[in-house]
Amino acid sequence: MKQFDVPVFYRSPLISAIKRKRKEKDKLKKDFAPTLLDFGPVQIYLARHFGFCYGVENAIEIAFRTIDENPGKRIYLLSEMIHNPQVNQDLLSRGVRFLQDTHGRQIIPFEELTPNDIVLIPAFGTTLEIEKKLNTIGIHTEKYNTTCPFVEKVWNRSEVIARKEYTIVIHGKPTHEETRATFSHAAFNAPSVVVKNMAQTVELAKYITGEKPAAGFYQEFKGQYSVNFDIAKDLERLGVVNQTTMLASDTQAIADYLKQIMIDKYRLTKETLAERFADTRDTLCYATNDNQTSVTEMLRTPADFAVVVGGYNSSNTSHLVELCEEKLPTYFINNAEKILSRREILHYNFHTKEELLTAGFLPDPTPVKILMTSGASCPDALVEQVIEKITGFFSNTVPTATVAANFLSQ
Incomplete structure (x- = not known):
């Protein structure tokens, strides 16, 4: 796989060495067991796969190279490059400006742009x-487009199944940048609808079976379906794709559920399934799969608690x-500074969208056993800083x- 020129301050000598050693011993990526780092009174189990993925490293390389190669030019980011506060702040500190926030709200009007400006696509x-x-x-x-190749793979797959006259069901968060982009590309080619989760999928299925009156669809899924979506005919042939950062198991469960709905309604067999339902398993992102599988395997290890490092708005x-x-x-933090002391940690509750202060998070008996991972947009350097902060509390x-x-x- 291609090696990217990522700024050295995002790297970690410790974690780079660990990842390199694990890769040498497991070239086919069959071993998802965590890596034990035994500091004596603290034992940290690192997930097998974590941190920057291919798409993130590609985006960072393009962004920093663009800055270096265009001194004096106005450089804009359409929105956050990735969902990591340090990376975005580093780009802002180098003079890059955001045109929109992560919800698509305009910060700088497009009317202020000129043909001489550079706009980076995140x-x-x-x-x-x-x-x-x-x-x-x-x-x-084109030159400054950092779109992840695996996101583009979803778009390409959507186009293929659209040509076969399938309606596209997108599993994703409707307001997330990636889902908005995927929806736009999908809807250009075929009727499209976004489902947030299994609960919404179950409700969508009721319109397929006729259990719910068709008219209710337009209010229940307001803002989540394409223009001119016709509930009477646009749910007769389906293909499911996803926002690449969703839980892979959730996307597969949604696809399996809708497939069974179509089998039951149209009395499909294995031979006739493709008449109504497209096979889109190949759209799941490898990094999402690897990171989630690594966490699942890591969780087999008995431990006192888990630490997950990454941006709070990172899906x-x-x-x-x-x-x-x-x-x-589990403590979700975006950097080592959130560990305030041996007693207190400030961590994020992504369900309620607020930071919480927890006292006594480090137990007294040793060794303390900690599971640790990070998101695909989190620099390894931040993970090493968290390790150093925690181990520093022990003699x-x-x-x-x-x-x-x-x-x-x-």
């Missing part, structure tokens, strides 16, 4: 409408938190360099 991609608006101004985004990170919360106390801990050497010698 890793989530953007809508066809915004692309057209920028092109009309004279800004051509893929929140799903890792969700998995951990099912098993043990007689094994130095990080020694822990790294012990691991590499295995």
